[in-house]
Amino acid sequence: MSLPLFVIFAALLIVSALGVILQRNPVRSALSLVVTLFLLAVVFIFLEAHLVALLQIVVYAGAIMVLFLFVIMLLNLQSEPVEVGRVGLRFAAAAAGSLFALQLIWVARAKGFLAGGMNDGLPADFGSTTVLGEKLFTQYLLPFEITSVLLLVAIIGAVVLAKRQVN
Amino acid sequence: MALDIGIAAIKALVVLLMVLQLAGVLGWIERKGSALIQDRIGANRANVFGFAGAGLVNTLMADPLKFITKEDVVPAGADHLLHLLAPCVNLFPALVAFAVIPFGDVLKIGDLEINLQVARLDVGVLYVLAAASLGVYGVVLGGWASNDRWSLLGGIRGSAQMISYELAMGLAIVSMVMTYGTLDLQTMARAQGGTLASWLPLPAWGIFYQPVAFLIFLCAGIAESKRVPFDLPEAESELVSGYFTEYSGVKHLMFFMTDFVEVIIVSGLVTTLFFGGWQVPGLARDGFHLGAATIPLPHLVVVLLQLIAFTVKVVVFCWLQIMIRWTVPRFRYDQLMRLGWKGLLPLALANVVATAAVLLAVQG
Numbered sequence: 001m002s003l004p005l006f007v008i009f010a011a012l013l014i015v016s017a018l019g020v021i022l023q024r025n026p027v028r029s030a031l032s033l034v035v036t037l038f039l040l041a042v043v044f045i046f047l048e049a050h051l052v053a054l055l056q057i058v059v060y061a062g063a064i065m066v067l068f069l070f071v072i073m074l075l076n077l078q079s080e081p082v083e084v085g086r087v088g089l090r091f092a093a094a095a096a097g098s099l100f101a102l103q104l105i106w107v108a109r110a111k112g113f114l115a116g117g118m119n120d121g122l123p124a125d126f127g128s129t130t131v132l133g134e135k136l137f138t139q140y141l142l143p144f145e146i147t148s149v150l151l152l153v154a155i156i157g158a159v160v161l162a163k164r165q166v167n
Numbered sequence: 168m169a170l171d172i173g174i175a176a177i178k179a180l181v182v183l184l185m186v187l188q189l190a191g192v193l194g195w196i197e198r199k200g201s202a203l204i205q206d207r208i209g210a211n212r213a214n215v216f217g218f219a220g221a222g223l224v225n226t227l228m229a230d231p232l233k234f235i236t237k238e239d240v241v242p243a244g245a246d247h248l249l250h251l252l253a254p255c256v257n258l259f260p261a262l263v264a265f266a267v268i269p270f271g272d273v274l275k276i277g278d279l280e281i282n283l284q285v286a287r288l289d290v291g292v293l294y295v296l297a298a299a300s301l302g303v304y305g306v307v308l309g310g311w312a313s314n315d316r317w318s319l320l321g322g323i324r325g326s327a328q329m330i331s332y333e334l335a336m337g338l339a340i341v342s343m344v345m346t347y348g349t350l351d352l353q354t355m356a357r358a359q360g361g362t363l364a365s366w367l368p369l370p371a372w373g374i375f376y377q378p379v380a381f382l383i384f385l386c387a388g389i390a391e392s393k394r395v396p397f398d399l400p401e402a403e404s405e406l407v408s409g410y411f412t413e414y415s416g417v418k419h420l421m422f423f424m425t426d427f428v429e430v431i432i433v434s435g436l437v438t439t440l441f442f443g444g445w446q447v448p449g450l451a452r453d454g455f456h457l458g459a460a461t462i463p464l465p466h467l468v469v470v471l472l473q474l475i476a477f478t479v480k481v482v483v484f485c486w487l488q489i490m491i492r493w494t495v496p497r498f499r500y501d502q503l504m505r506l507g508w509k510g511l512l513p514l515a516l517a518n519v520v521a522t523a524a525v526l527l528a529v530q531g
Contacts, residue, residue, distance in 0.1 A: 027311055028249070034304065054293040062300025063333070066326050069307050073323060128289050129350055 249312035254421035257305020313413035321409025325400030336387035338515035356444030392429035434484035
Protein backbone atom coordinates (compact mmCIF):
# COMPACT_ATOMS: atom_id res chain seq x y z
CA MET A 1 0.00 0.00 0.00
CA SER A 2 1.04 3.58 -0.47
CA LEU A 3 3.38 5.03 2.10
CA PRO A 4 1.91 8.58 2.23
CA LEU A 5 -1.51 7.21 3.20
CA PHE A 6 0.07 5.02 5.83
CA VAL A 7 1.97 7.98 7.28
CA ILE A 8 -1.19 10.07 7.46
CA PHE A 9 -3.14 7.37 9.27
CA ALA A 10 -0.25 6.48 11.54
CA ALA A 11 0.08 10.14 12.54
CA LEU A 12 -3.65 10.33 13.26
CA LEU A 13 -3.33 7.12 15.24
CA ILE A 14 -0.63 8.60 17.43
CA VAL A 15 -2.61 11.81 17.95
CA SER A 16 -5.71 9.88 19.03
CA ALA A 17 -3.63 7.62 21.28
CA LEU A 18 -2.22 10.74 22.94
CA GLY A 19 -5.80 11.93 23.30
CA VAL A 20 -6.60 8.87 25.40
CA ILE A 21 -4.11 9.85 28.09
CA LEU A 22 -4.28 13.64 27.76
CA GLN A 23 -8.07 14.13 27.88
CA ARG A 24 -9.37 14.94 31.33
CA ASN A 25 -12.90 13.83 30.70
CA PRO A 26 -13.23 10.00 30.92
CA VAL A 27 -15.87 9.83 28.19
CA ARG A 28 -13.65 11.77 25.80
CA SER A 29 -10.72 9.54 26.76
CA ALA A 30 -12.73 6.43 26.00
CA LEU A 31 -13.85 7.91 22.68
CA SER A 32 -10.25 8.67 21.79
CA LEU A 33 -9.52 5.01 22.44
CA VAL A 34 -12.34 4.06 20.08
CA VAL A 35 -10.83 6.27 17.38
CA THR A 36 -7.39 4.76 18.13
CA LEU A 37 -8.70 1.23 17.72
CA PHE A 38 -10.50 2.21 14.53
CA LEU A 39 -7.33 3.73 13.07
CA LEU A 40 -5.40 0.66 14.16
CA ALA A 41 -7.84 -1.36 12.05
CA VAL A 42 -7.01 0.95 9.13
CA VAL A 43 -3.32 0.19 9.65
CA PHE A 44 -4.14 -3.53 9.60
CA ILE A 45 -5.81 -2.98 6.23
CA PHE A 46 -2.57 -1.39 4.95
CA LEU A 47 -0.85 -4.61 6.09
CA GLU A 48 -3.30 -6.67 3.98
CA ALA A 49 -4.84 -8.19 7.13
CA HIS A 50 -8.46 -7.45 6.25
CA LEU A 51 -10.05 -9.99 8.54
CA VAL A 52 -8.02 -8.87 11.55
CA ALA A 53 -8.94 -5.26 10.76
CA LEU A 54 -12.65 -6.03 10.69
CA LEU A 55 -12.48 -8.15 13.84
CA GLN A 56 -10.62 -5.31 15.50
CA ILE A 57 -13.56 -3.00 14.76
CA VAL A 58 -16.30 -5.50 15.60
CA VAL A 59 -14.78 -6.73 18.85
CA TYR A 60 -12.72 -3.88 20.27
CA ALA A 61 -14.08 -0.66 18.79
CA GLY A 62 -17.63 -1.96 18.55
CA ALA A 63 -18.27 -4.13 21.60
CA ILE A 64 -15.65 -3.78 24.31
CA MET A 65 -15.41 -0.01 24.13
CA VAL A 66 -19.18 0.32 24.26
CA LEU A 67 -19.07 -1.52 27.58
CA PHE A 68 -16.33 0.85 28.77
CA LEU A 69 -18.48 3.84 27.88
CA PHE A 70 -21.50 2.15 29.40
CA VAL A 71 -19.73 1.78 32.74
CA ILE A 72 -18.34 5.33 32.64
CA MET A 73 -21.80 6.69 31.95
CA LEU A 74 -23.47 4.54 34.62
CA LEU A 75 -20.96 5.60 37.26
CA ASN A 76 -21.33 9.18 36.00
CA LEU A 77 -17.60 9.86 36.24
CA GLN A 78 -16.72 13.54 36.07
CA SER A 79 -13.65 15.27 34.70
CA GLU A 80 -10.57 14.42 36.70
CA PRO A 81 -8.31 17.17 38.02
CA VAL A 82 -4.82 16.92 36.55
CA GLU A 83 -2.70 14.95 38.91
CA VAL A 84 0.95 15.85 38.88
CA GLY A 85 2.70 12.61 39.69
CA ARG A 86 5.98 12.42 41.50
CA VAL A 87 8.92 13.63 39.43
CA GLY A 88 10.85 10.39 39.86
CA LEU A 89 7.88 8.36 38.62
CA ARG A 90 7.55 10.51 35.52
CA PHE A 91 11.23 10.11 34.72
CA ALA A 92 10.97 6.37 35.20
CA ALA A 93 7.95 6.25 32.86
CA ALA A 94 9.74 8.31 30.21
CA ALA A 95 12.85 6.13 30.50
CA ALA A 96 10.87 2.89 30.23
CA GLY A 97 8.96 4.23 27.23
CA SER A 98 12.09 5.33 25.39
CA LEU A 99 13.75 2.02 26.13
CA PHE A 100 10.82 0.16 24.65
CA ALA A 101 10.85 2.35 21.54
CA LEU A 102 14.60 1.77 21.12
CA GLN A 103 14.10 -1.96 21.53
CA LEU A 104 11.37 -1.97 18.86
CA ILE A 105 13.58 -0.09 16.42
CA TRP A 106 16.50 -2.40 17.18
CA VAL A 107 14.40 -5.54 16.57
CA ALA A 108 12.95 -4.07 13.38
CA ARG A 109 16.46 -3.28 12.07
CA ALA A 110 17.91 -6.62 13.10
CA LYS A 111 15.06 -8.49 11.40
CA GLY A 112 15.26 -6.28 8.33
CA PHE A 113 11.67 -5.00 8.66
CA LEU A 114 12.73 -1.49 7.74
CA ALA A 115 14.25 -2.48 4.41
CA GLY A 116 12.07 -2.83 1.32
CA GLY A 117 8.36 -2.16 0.86
CA MET A 118 5.78 -2.80 3.50
CA ASN A 119 4.17 -5.88 2.02
CA ASP A 120 6.90 -7.24 -0.23
CA GLY A 121 7.11 -10.97 -0.65
CA LEU A 122 3.68 -11.78 0.73
CA PRO A 123 1.69 -14.56 -0.95
CA ALA A 124 -1.27 -13.28 -2.98
CA ASP A 125 -3.86 -14.71 -0.60
CA PHE A 126 -2.17 -13.39 2.53
CA GLY A 127 -4.63 -12.34 5.20
CA SER A 128 -7.64 -13.79 3.40
CA THR A 129 -10.31 -15.38 5.58
CA THR A 130 -9.86 -18.78 3.95
CA VAL A 131 -6.13 -18.96 4.59
CA LEU A 132 -6.50 -17.65 8.12
CA GLY A 133 -9.24 -20.18 8.90
CA GLU A 134 -7.20 -23.05 7.51
CA LYS A 135 -4.15 -22.07 9.54
CA LEU A 136 -6.25 -21.70 12.69
CA PHE A 137 -7.81 -25.12 12.36
CA THR A 138 -4.71 -27.04 11.30
CA GLN A 139 -1.35 -25.54 12.24
CA TYR A 140 -2.58 -23.52 15.22
CA LEU A 141 -5.41 -25.77 16.40
CA LEU A 142 -4.04 -26.33 19.91
CA PRO A 143 -3.44 -22.64 20.74
CA PHE A 144 -6.83 -21.87 19.24
CA GLU A 145 -8.61 -24.42 21.44
CA ILE A 146 -6.65 -23.36 24.53
CA THR A 147 -7.72 -19.75 23.89
CA SER A 148 -11.35 -20.81 23.72
CA VAL A 149 -11.00 -22.71 27.00
CA LEU A 150 -9.46 -19.58 28.51
CA LEU A 151 -12.43 -17.53 27.34
CA LEU A 152 -14.81 -20.13 28.74
CA VAL A 153 -13.08 -19.89 32.12
CA ALA A 154 -13.49 -16.11 32.01
CA ILE A 155 -17.19 -16.44 31.17
CA ILE A 156 -17.77 -18.90 34.02
CA GLY A 157 -15.86 -16.60 36.34
CA ALA A 158 -18.06 -13.67 35.33
CA VAL A 159 -21.22 -15.70 35.96
CA VAL A 160 -19.95 -16.82 39.38
CA LEU A 161 -19.09 -13.25 40.34
CA ALA A 162 -22.45 -11.95 39.14
CA LYS A 163 -24.37 -14.67 41.00
CA ARG A 164 -22.54 -14.15 44.30
CA GLN A 165 -24.90 -13.31 47.14
CA VAL A 166 -23.93 -10.16 48.98
CA ASN A 167 -24.76 -10.35 52.68
CA MET B 168 -6.85 2.78 -12.60
CA ALA B 169 -8.55 6.15 -13.03
CA LEU B 170 -11.42 4.37 -14.76
CA ASP B 171 -11.76 1.94 -11.85
CA ILE B 172 -11.86 4.76 -9.33
CA GLY B 173 -14.37 6.64 -11.47
CA ILE B 174 -16.67 3.61 -11.73
CA ALA B 175 -16.38 2.96 -7.99
CA ALA B 176 -17.21 6.59 -7.25
CA ILE B 177 -20.25 6.50 -9.52
CA LYS B 178 -21.49 3.27 -7.92
CA ALA B 179 -21.00 4.70 -4.43
CA LEU B 180 -22.82 7.90 -5.37
CA VAL B 181 -25.73 6.06 -6.99
CA VAL B 182 -26.18 3.78 -3.99
CA LEU B 183 -25.89 6.67 -1.52
CA LEU B 184 -28.48 8.76 -3.37
CA MET B 185 -30.80 5.78 -3.77
CA VAL B 186 -30.65 5.03 -0.04
CA LEU B 187 -31.22 8.65 0.94
CA GLN B 188 -34.12 9.00 -1.50
CA LEU B 189 -35.67 5.79 -0.25
CA ALA B 190 -35.26 7.01 3.33
CA GLY B 191 -37.29 10.09 2.43
CA VAL B 192 -39.99 8.05 0.75
CA LEU B 193 -40.10 5.74 3.77
CA GLY B 194 -40.80 8.79 5.91
CA TRP B 195 -43.86 9.39 3.80
CA ILE B 196 -44.92 5.72 3.88
CA GLU B 197 -44.48 5.69 7.63
CA ARG B 198 -46.61 8.77 8.23
CA LYS B 199 -49.37 7.97 5.78
CA GLY B 200 -49.23 4.25 6.52
CA SER B 201 -49.54 4.78 10.24
CA ALA B 202 -52.45 7.13 9.59
CA LEU B 203 -54.18 4.44 7.53
CA ILE B 204 -53.61 1.85 10.25
CA GLN B 205 -54.90 4.15 12.97
CA ASP B 206 -57.82 5.39 10.90
CA ARG B 207 -56.52 8.96 10.68
CA ILE B 208 -55.93 11.15 7.66
CA GLY B 209 -52.27 11.85 8.37
CA ALA B 210 -50.01 14.51 6.93
CA ASN B 211 -52.15 16.62 4.60
CA ARG B 212 -51.65 20.28 5.56
CA ALA B 213 -48.77 21.44 3.41
CA ASN B 214 -49.48 22.05 -0.24
CA VAL B 215 -48.01 23.79 -3.26
CA PHE B 216 -50.77 25.79 -5.01
CA GLY B 217 -53.33 23.42 -3.57
CA PHE B 218 -51.41 20.28 -4.53
CA ALA B 219 -50.76 18.15 -1.44
CA GLY B 220 -49.81 14.91 -3.27
CA ALA B 221 -51.31 12.66 -0.59
CA GLY B 222 -48.94 14.06 2.01
CA LEU B 223 -45.84 13.89 -0.19
CA VAL B 224 -45.48 17.67 -0.15
CA ASN B 225 -45.68 17.52 3.61
CA THR B 226 -43.09 14.83 4.20
CA LEU B 227 -40.69 15.45 1.33
CA MET B 228 -40.75 19.26 1.18
CA ALA B 229 -42.29 20.90 4.23
CA ASP B 230 -40.70 18.66 6.86
CA PRO B 231 -37.11 18.88 5.61
CA LEU B 232 -37.51 22.66 5.15
CA LYS B 233 -38.76 22.92 8.70
CA PHE B 234 -35.86 20.85 10.03
CA ILE B 235 -33.28 22.85 8.11
CA THR B 236 -34.59 26.27 9.10
CA LYS B 237 -35.17 25.41 12.74
CA GLU B 238 -32.98 26.84 15.47
CA ASP B 239 -30.19 24.52 16.55
CA VAL B 240 -30.44 24.25 20.32
CA VAL B 241 -27.57 22.88 22.40
CA PRO B 242 -28.60 22.35 26.02
CA ALA B 243 -26.71 24.15 28.78
CA GLY B 244 -23.86 22.11 30.23
CA ALA B 245 -23.73 19.82 27.21
CA ASP B 246 -20.46 18.78 25.63
CA HIS B 247 -20.66 20.87 22.44
CA LEU B 248 -18.24 18.88 20.33
CA LEU B 249 -19.72 15.50 21.19
CA HIS B 250 -23.24 16.87 20.87
CA LEU B 251 -22.42 17.85 17.30
CA LEU B 252 -20.54 14.62 16.60
CA ALA B 253 -23.27 12.22 17.80
CA PRO B 254 -25.72 12.53 14.87
CA CYS B 255 -22.84 12.27 12.38
CA VAL B 256 -21.45 9.19 14.10
CA ASN B 257 -24.95 7.76 14.06
CA LEU B 258 -25.64 8.32 10.37
CA PHE B 259 -22.21 7.51 8.94
CA PRO B 260 -21.96 3.75 9.75
CA ALA B 261 -25.52 3.20 8.59
CA LEU B 262 -24.73 4.75 5.21
CA VAL B 263 -21.40 3.03 4.63
CA ALA B 264 -22.85 -0.40 5.45
CA PHE B 265 -24.50 -0.42 2.02
CA ALA B 266 -21.11 -0.61 0.30
CA VAL B 267 -20.97 -4.40 0.30
CA ILE B 268 -24.61 -5.15 -0.52
CA PRO B 269 -24.87 -6.18 -4.18
CA PHE B 270 -27.74 -4.59 -6.13
CA GLY B 271 -27.22 -6.49 -9.37
CA ASP B 272 -25.04 -9.06 -11.13
CA VAL B 273 -22.46 -7.79 -13.62
CA LEU B 274 -23.02 -5.00 -16.09
CA LYS B 275 -21.09 -5.47 -19.33
CA ILE B 276 -20.26 -2.41 -21.38
CA GLY B 277 -18.12 -3.55 -24.27
CA ASP B 278 -15.17 -5.36 -22.70
CA LEU B 279 -15.77 -3.74 -19.35
CA GLU B 280 -17.37 -5.85 -16.64
CA ILE B 281 -18.79 -3.88 -13.75
CA ASN B 282 -19.65 -5.78 -10.60
CA LEU B 283 -22.86 -4.18 -9.34
CA GLN B 284 -21.71 -3.87 -5.76
CA VAL B 285 -19.84 -0.83 -4.48
CA ALA B 286 -16.99 -2.72 -2.83
CA ARG B 287 -16.11 -6.37 -3.17
CA LEU B 288 -14.38 -7.22 0.10
CA ASP B 289 -12.93 -10.52 1.15
CA VAL B 290 -14.63 -10.00 4.51
CA GLY B 291 -18.02 -8.88 3.10
CA VAL B 292 -20.59 -9.60 5.77
CA LEU B 293 -18.19 -8.83 8.62
CA TYR B 294 -17.98 -5.30 7.24
CA VAL B 295 -21.71 -4.87 7.75
CA LEU B 296 -21.41 -6.18 11.30
CA ALA B 297 -18.54 -3.77 11.95
CA ALA B 298 -20.61 -0.86 10.67
CA ALA B 299 -23.56 -1.96 12.80
CA SER B 300 -21.38 -2.19 15.89
CA LEU B 301 -20.03 1.32 15.30
CA GLY B 302 -23.60 2.60 15.02
CA VAL B 303 -23.93 2.23 18.79
CA TYR B 304 -21.71 5.24 19.36
CA GLY B 305 -24.17 7.71 17.90
CA VAL B 306 -26.74 6.54 20.41
CA VAL B 307 -24.36 6.50 23.36
CA LEU B 308 -22.86 9.88 22.51
CA GLY B 309 -26.21 11.52 21.83
CA GLY B 310 -27.39 10.28 25.20
CA TRP B 311 -24.35 11.37 27.13
CA ALA B 312 -23.47 14.66 25.42
CA SER B 313 -26.95 16.13 25.91
CA ASN B 314 -26.52 16.47 29.67
CA ASP B 315 -30.07 15.30 30.17
CA ARG B 316 -31.53 12.43 32.19
CA TRP B 317 -33.90 11.18 29.54
CA SER B 318 -31.17 11.25 26.95
CA LEU B 319 -28.72 9.42 29.18
CA LEU B 320 -31.25 6.71 30.03
CA GLY B 321 -32.04 6.34 26.35
CA GLY B 322 -28.37 6.13 25.47
CA ILE B 323 -27.69 3.48 28.08
CA ARG B 324 -30.71 1.45 27.05
CA GLY B 325 -29.71 1.77 23.43
CA SER B 326 -26.16 0.58 23.92
CA ALA B 327 -27.24 -2.40 26.05
CA GLN B 328 -29.88 -3.35 23.53
CA MET B 329 -27.67 -3.06 20.47
CA ILE B 330 -24.86 -5.08 22.04
CA SER B 331 -27.30 -7.80 23.09
CA TYR B 332 -28.94 -8.19 19.71
CA GLU B 333 -25.72 -7.90 17.73
CA LEU B 334 -24.79 -11.37 19.04
CA ALA B 335 -27.92 -13.06 17.76
CA MET B 336 -27.62 -11.15 14.48
CA GLY B 337 -23.99 -12.18 14.09
CA LEU B 338 -24.80 -15.83 14.75
CA ALA B 339 -27.66 -15.77 12.26
CA ILE B 340 -25.19 -14.43 9.71
CA VAL B 341 -22.69 -17.13 10.71
CA SER B 342 -25.18 -19.85 9.80
CA MET B 343 -25.72 -18.17 6.43
CA VAL B 344 -21.96 -17.93 5.88
CA MET B 345 -21.73 -21.65 6.61
CA THR B 346 -24.55 -22.41 4.19
CA TYR B 347 -22.95 -20.53 1.31
CA GLY B 348 -19.33 -21.11 2.30
CA THR B 349 -18.40 -17.49 1.64
CA LEU B 350 -18.39 -14.10 3.34
CA ASP B 351 -18.96 -12.16 0.15
CA LEU B 352 -22.56 -11.05 -0.30
CA GLN B 353 -22.28 -11.01 -4.09
CA THR B 354 -21.21 -14.68 -4.13
CA MET B 355 -24.10 -15.44 -1.77
CA ALA B 356 -26.55 -13.72 -4.10
CA ARG B 357 -25.16 -15.64 -7.10
CA ALA B 358 -25.48 -18.93 -5.19
CA GLN B 359 -29.21 -18.31 -4.86
CA GLY B 360 -29.93 -18.63 -8.58
CA GLY B 361 -31.71 -21.65 -10.01
CA THR B 362 -34.21 -23.83 -8.19
CA LEU B 363 -34.06 -25.79 -4.92
CA ALA B 364 -34.13 -29.17 -6.67
CA SER B 365 -34.97 -30.32 -10.18
CA TRP B 366 -38.36 -31.62 -9.00
CA LEU B 367 -39.10 -28.62 -6.78
CA PRO B 368 -39.75 -25.43 -8.76
CA LEU B 369 -38.97 -23.06 -5.86
CA PRO B 370 -36.11 -20.57 -6.19
CA ALA B 371 -32.96 -21.60 -4.27
CA TRP B 372 -33.26 -18.74 -1.83
CA GLY B 373 -31.68 -18.71 1.60
CA ILE B 374 -35.02 -18.64 3.39
CA PHE B 375 -35.74 -22.23 2.30
CA TYR B 376 -32.42 -23.40 3.71
CA GLN B 377 -32.40 -21.28 6.86
CA PRO B 378 -35.91 -20.23 7.93
CA VAL B 379 -34.87 -20.02 11.58
CA ALA B 380 -31.90 -17.81 10.80
CA PHE B 381 -34.25 -15.55 8.84
CA LEU B 382 -36.56 -15.04 11.82
CA ILE B 383 -33.63 -14.43 14.17
CA PHE B 384 -32.04 -12.02 11.74
CA LEU B 385 -35.23 -10.05 11.15
CA CYS B 386 -35.92 -9.78 14.90
CA ALA B 387 -32.36 -8.78 15.73
CA GLY B 388 -32.29 -6.42 12.75
CA ILE B 389 -35.39 -4.57 13.92
CA ALA B 390 -33.90 -4.44 17.42
CA GLU B 391 -30.67 -3.03 15.99
CA SER B 392 -32.58 -0.29 14.21
CA LYS B 393 -34.29 0.51 17.54
CA ARG B 394 -37.83 0.58 16.18
CA VAL B 395 -41.05 -0.56 17.79
CA PRO B 396 -41.40 -3.10 19.39
CA PHE B 397 -37.75 -2.57 20.33
CA ASP B 398 -37.81 1.22 20.63
CA LEU B 399 -36.95 1.40 24.33
CA PRO B 400 -34.01 3.76 23.72
CA GLU B 401 -36.45 6.42 22.50
CA ALA B 402 -39.71 5.27 24.14
CA GLU B 403 -41.76 8.48 23.72
CA SER B 404 -44.08 7.77 26.63
CA GLU B 405 -41.22 7.25 29.11
CA LEU B 406 -38.14 9.10 27.89
CA VAL B 407 -39.67 11.92 25.78
CA SER B 408 -37.50 10.97 22.80
CA GLY B 409 -34.66 9.09 24.42
CA TYR B 410 -31.14 9.72 23.24
CA PHE B 411 -32.15 12.47 20.80
CA THR B 412 -34.50 14.37 23.08
CA GLU B 413 -32.16 17.37 23.16
CA TYR B 414 -31.64 17.62 19.43
CA SER B 415 -33.33 20.03 17.09
CA GLY B 416 -33.08 21.08 13.49
CA VAL B 417 -30.77 19.26 11.12
CA LYS B 418 -29.18 17.17 13.88
CA HIS B 419 -32.60 15.81 14.77
CA LEU B 420 -33.21 15.15 11.09
CA MET B 421 -29.98 13.14 10.95
CA PHE B 422 -31.12 10.88 13.80
CA PHE B 423 -34.45 10.60 12.05
CA MET B 424 -32.79 9.65 8.75
CA THR B 425 -30.56 7.08 10.46
CA ASP B 426 -33.69 5.29 11.57
CA PHE B 427 -34.87 4.86 8.01
CA VAL B 428 -31.42 4.14 6.59
CA GLU B 429 -31.11 1.32 9.12
CA VAL B 430 -34.48 -0.03 8.04
CA ILE B 431 -33.20 -0.06 4.45
CA ILE B 432 -29.96 -1.78 5.49
CA VAL B 433 -31.86 -4.50 7.32
CA SER B 434 -34.10 -4.96 4.28
CA GLY B 435 -31.10 -5.06 1.97
CA LEU B 436 -29.41 -7.70 4.09
CA VAL B 437 -32.56 -9.79 4.48
CA THR B 438 -33.04 -9.60 0.72
CA THR B 439 -29.45 -10.57 -0.03
CA LEU B 440 -29.08 -13.29 2.57
CA PHE B 441 -32.49 -14.91 2.42
CA PHE B 442 -34.41 -13.78 -0.66
CA GLY B 443 -31.94 -14.13 -3.49
CA GLY B 444 -30.72 -10.54 -3.61
CA TRP B 445 -31.12 -9.35 -7.18
CA GLN B 446 -32.14 -12.81 -8.45
CA VAL B 447 -35.36 -13.05 -10.39
CA PRO B 448 -36.73 -16.63 -10.30
CA GLY B 449 -35.91 -18.31 -13.59
CA LEU B 450 -33.79 -15.44 -14.90
CA ALA B 451 -30.23 -16.30 -15.84
CA ARG B 452 -27.66 -14.04 -17.49
CA ASP B 453 -28.91 -14.83 -20.99
CA GLY B 454 -32.65 -14.71 -20.30
CA PHE B 455 -35.50 -16.62 -18.72
CA HIS B 456 -35.23 -20.37 -18.29
CA LEU B 457 -38.67 -21.85 -17.67
CA GLY B 458 -38.38 -25.61 -17.56
CA ALA B 459 -37.10 -26.58 -20.99
CA ALA B 460 -38.11 -23.33 -22.66
CA THR B 461 -35.71 -20.41 -22.87
CA ILE B 462 -36.64 -16.82 -23.56
CA PRO B 463 -33.45 -14.98 -24.50
CA LEU B 464 -33.21 -11.38 -23.35
CA PRO B 465 -30.66 -8.67 -24.15
CA HIS B 466 -28.05 -8.07 -21.47
CA LEU B 467 -29.28 -4.61 -20.46
CA VAL B 468 -32.83 -5.86 -19.94
CA VAL B 469 -31.53 -8.65 -17.68
CA VAL B 470 -29.54 -6.16 -15.60
CA LEU B 471 -32.51 -3.82 -15.41
CA LEU B 472 -34.78 -6.67 -14.27
CA GLN B 473 -32.26 -7.57 -11.57
CA LEU B 474 -32.09 -3.98 -10.34
CA ILE B 475 -35.87 -3.78 -10.25
CA ALA B 476 -36.10 -7.14 -8.43
CA PHE B 477 -33.63 -6.00 -5.80
CA THR B 478 -35.38 -2.67 -5.29
CA VAL B 479 -38.82 -4.26 -5.06
CA LYS B 480 -37.63 -6.83 -2.51
CA VAL B 481 -35.96 -4.14 -0.41
CA VAL B 482 -39.04 -1.92 -0.49
CA VAL B 483 -41.28 -4.86 0.46
CA PHE B 484 -39.18 -5.56 3.55
CA CYS B 485 -39.06 -1.87 4.44
CA TRP B 486 -42.83 -1.86 4.20
CA LEU B 487 -43.02 -5.00 6.35
CA GLN B 488 -40.88 -3.34 9.04
CA ILE B 489 -43.06 -0.24 9.02
CA MET B 490 -46.17 -2.42 9.33
CA ILE B 491 -44.59 -4.22 12.30
CA ARG B 492 -43.73 -0.87 13.85
CA TRP B 493 -47.34 0.28 13.83
CA THR B 494 -48.85 -3.08 14.81
CA VAL B 495 -46.93 -4.34 17.82
CA PRO B 496 -46.72 -2.63 21.23
CA ARG B 497 -43.39 -1.91 22.88
CA PHE B 498 -41.60 -4.57 24.95
CA ARG B 499 -40.83 -4.08 28.59
CA TYR B 500 -37.12 -3.84 29.30
CA ASP B 501 -36.84 -7.24 31.01
CA GLN B 502 -38.81 -8.83 28.18
CA LEU B 503 -36.43 -7.29 25.70
CA MET B 504 -33.38 -8.65 27.48
CA ARG B 505 -34.98 -12.06 28.02
CA LEU B 506 -35.88 -12.34 24.35
CA GLY B 507 -32.38 -11.35 23.29
CA TRP B 508 -30.30 -13.43 25.68
CA LYS B 509 -32.53 -16.38 26.55
CA GLY B 510 -34.51 -16.62 23.34
CA LEU B 511 -32.71 -15.50 20.22
CA LEU B 512 -29.11 -16.17 21.29
CA PRO B 513 -29.53 -19.87 22.26
CA LEU B 514 -31.76 -20.40 19.23
CA ALA B 515 -29.14 -18.86 16.97
CA LEU B 516 -26.41 -20.98 18.56
CA ALA B 517 -28.50 -24.14 18.13
CA ASN B 518 -29.11 -23.14 14.53
CA VAL B 519 -25.38 -22.80 13.91
CA VAL B 520 -24.74 -26.25 15.40
CA ALA B 521 -27.57 -27.79 13.39
CA THR B 522 -26.27 -26.15 10.22
CA ALA B 523 -22.81 -27.52 10.90
CA ALA B 524 -24.20 -31.02 11.50
CA VAL B 525 -26.24 -30.96 8.28
CA LEU B 526 -23.30 -29.63 6.29
CA LEU B 527 -21.09 -32.38 7.70
CA ALA B 528 -23.67 -35.02 6.86
CA VAL B 529 -24.18 -33.71 3.31
CA GLN B 530 -20.59 -32.99 2.42
CA GLY B 531 -19.09 -35.85 4.40
